[in-house]
Amino acid sequence: MDNTYRSNLKRIRDLLLSDTIEDDHVASEDSDSDNDSDFVPVESDDTSTNEHISEESDKSNSDDDDQCDVYTDDQPETLEKAGPITKVQTILDAFKLFLTNEILDEVVIQTNRYAEQYFDQNKRSKTDSNAIKSKSSKWKPIDRVELESFIGLVIRAGLHRNNHESLNDLWDISQSSPLYRATMSLQRFRQFLQFLRFDDRQNRNKTDRLSPIRYIFELFIKQLPRHFVPGENLTIDEQLVAFRGRCCFVQYMPNKPAKYGLKFWLLCDVDSRYVLSIDLYTGKKDNIIQKNLASNVVLHLVDQLSNDVKQGRTITFDRYFTNIKLSEALLDRKMTSIGVVDYRRVFLPNELKVCRKKLFSSWFYFSNSHMLVSYQAKEKKKPIILLSSLHKCAETFDDDKELPCLIHDYNQSKYGVDIIDQCVRTYSVQRISRRWPLIVFYNMIDIAAINSMTLWLSQYPEWNQRKSNTRRIFLSQLSTALTVPQNQRRSQEPRLMPKVKLALLSLGYQVPSGIVKDLHVNTHTNRIKRRCYLCPAKPGRKVRQICDNCGQNVCLSHSSSITVVTCRTCEKKN
Secondary structure: OOHHHHHHHHHHHHHHOOOOOOOOOOOOOOOOOOOOOOOOOOOEOOOOOOOOOOOOOOOOOOHHHHOOOOOOOOOOOOOOOOEEOOOOOOHHHHHOOOOOHHHHHHHHHHHHHHHHHHHHHOOOOOOOOOOOOOOOOOOOOOOHHHHHHHHHHHHHHHHOOOOOOOHHHHOOOOOOOOHHHHHOOHHHHHHHHHHOOOOOHHHOOOOOOOOOOHHHHHHHHHHHHHOEEOOOEEEEEEEEEEOOOOOOOOEEOOOOOOOEEEEEEEEEEOOOOOEEEEEEOOOOEOOEOOOOHHHHHHHHHHOOOOHHHHOOOEEEEOOOOOOHHHHHHHHHOOOEEEEEOOOOOOOOOHHHHOOOOOOOOEEEEEOOOOEEEEEOOOOOOOOEEEEEOOOOOOOEOOOOOOOEHHHHHHHHHOOHHHHHHHHHHHOOOOOOOOOHHHHHHHHHHHHHHHHHHHHHHHHOOOOOOOOOOHHHHHHHHHHHHHHHHHHHHHHOOOOOOHHHHHHHHHOOOOOOHHHHHOOOOOOOOOOOOEEOOOOOOOOOOEEOOEOOOOOOEOOHHHEOOOOOOOEHHHHHHO
């Protein structure tokens, strides 16, 4: 990997990180289990070594020292170069690599089908308080352009962290961005939130819990590994997306910020924070505990990658996944692994669990393809135990703590999913909803935004390089690009509300002059008092004065002359 790409990856990590995560050691958990060990030790060391980690091998050492090189059995000599595969020209192109037209078209079809059935079967009455107020009882079909504009609006709301604000406030141009009012009406946005669907309910597989969104979710998963080659180090961990609605597989995780929600498993690249695969946990089937769930999750995520990408990669995971059988299965796929070992694992030698008096001491156990290390990090606490199929020698840093090389490598790569989860929560598009498929769709948008930014910066590393808020700029331009086709189409409509026209004008769209002049009396002798179109709604000034260029009412504060009245907007154009 060349220096240019390494520096670019460092910049991507710095931009995605909003807070610095410390490089702490993993905390050990107490366990009452004391099972017999089936791990056969080949070599052990009851004292901590003083070898310093080095990238170069010492030719003068003995044959045992020659075995301290990185484990390379069954691995290719050269890895496929990490970086983007697909070239993109615009930010919107990068985003639509993941939320493809096929996915959007499917959402459009299913949404229109459900909404039409709803309007046909449920004739709304004025006394129905739960129904959305509508002037017509007929559904206006949506298309891909309008769906993209909806996605752009939720991205803009997440960017400014007002996705939990009242919709009435968002559509008030005096309090928020005019983009909402210009793109679609408040009534239309509420219809999207109510009728957005992802499958045909009548043909739904009732035994499949993921059926309401499975089709587009699988299409989304297939797109993730197609456009980026990861680096040598990968990591797998869980992500909890907040949700408190009715769902049989909602998880409670007290250590997560959300506490309750949908649990996703993510496979991502450690260097670039690119999400390579994702899976949603749908709970037990028929109340039967699934055997080897952790191993099946890892292998399912890994098998989404091509064979060329899998070879030579190292996966890091926590104590929930680490076991010998999984590590051997990964070796069969020419992949190595690093993970913390739970004390209840049967293969763990009992002597490695014992609390030792000597602080910062390390014990090493070896087999043909694996290495175990037990590190006494704290006094009167059980040691930290890690399993690795990558390392083949007992190396430690030559410092006060004498940290083993294995634990250092684990600490460098274990935070990948946590950082992505933190980035998602910072500018998430999630809105409060009681429908879990909509929560999954929101999470797809968040991950697509993160991956598209990684692709964009990998291909154009000099883009806004001197600015610290690059991610905000990226999301802002993405939301604008998604709403431009809808705004252009709406600006040509013959009948628009005055506030919609004002919002479109403030965004720089050209509204036909005839549309604007119809709102005003074009004679200077008989002027009607109207609100100044540049003043906020509260308080609004009613004036007779109009701009000689655009014909809209404007007050003295927002005009440049009295004899020849020119509003500030027309003055900037001239």
